[in-house]
Amino acid sequence: MNVLNQFSFETKLDLINSFLFTQQVTMPITLTSSDDKSFSVDRLVIKHAGTIETLISTMGLEDSEEPSMPIPLPNVTGSVLQLVIEWLTQHKDDPVKKKEDDGERRTDDIPQWDQDFLKDKPQSVLFDILLAANYLDIKGLLQTCCKTIANQIKGKTPEELRAHFNIKNDFTPEEEEQIKKENAWCEN
Secondary structure (H helix, E strand, O other), rough: OOOHHHHHHHHHHHHHHHHHHHHOOOOOEOOOEEOOOOOEEEOHHHHHHHHHHHHHHOOOOOOOOOOOEEEEEEOHHHHHHHHHHHHHHEEEEEOOOOOOOOOOOOOOOOOOOHHHHHHHOOOHHHHHHHHHHHHHHHHHHHHHHHHHHHHOOOOOHHHHHHHHHHOOOOOOOHHHHHHHOOOHHOOO
């Protein structure tokens, strides 16, 4: 008995395409950071990076077996790019998100590996990863960073937020009182 007979035609097609995609032999792509650090990355690892995928497609390098020129990433430092590649490597087998999820926004559904990955990162590094994810169009990493930051600020007072983000309070006491009066409706 053929094992594939139990699946629908669409499922068989998805399985075959998935197998063929993972079996493709392609040259690794070299990414160069703003501080001239180079990283050789497998195509399967960077499939979530929409910016790089678009660039590869535009340059006609999808099926190339020849080494390509390094792709410069002037907005990403080497240390941040290394972290982004680590995240991409962990998620290389995840399906690629084609567009933003219009569903309910939640912050309690961050996978454990992602929580551990971002947990002890300094605030500046977390924001650098977020900016790199946005620049490289890595939707999953961008959402994870945003959810992590949202969880950090959830339930904090303005004073706690100022301390957390090192923001100087530039309101006079009168301005603060006026703002509290104007926004009293949202305090309850």
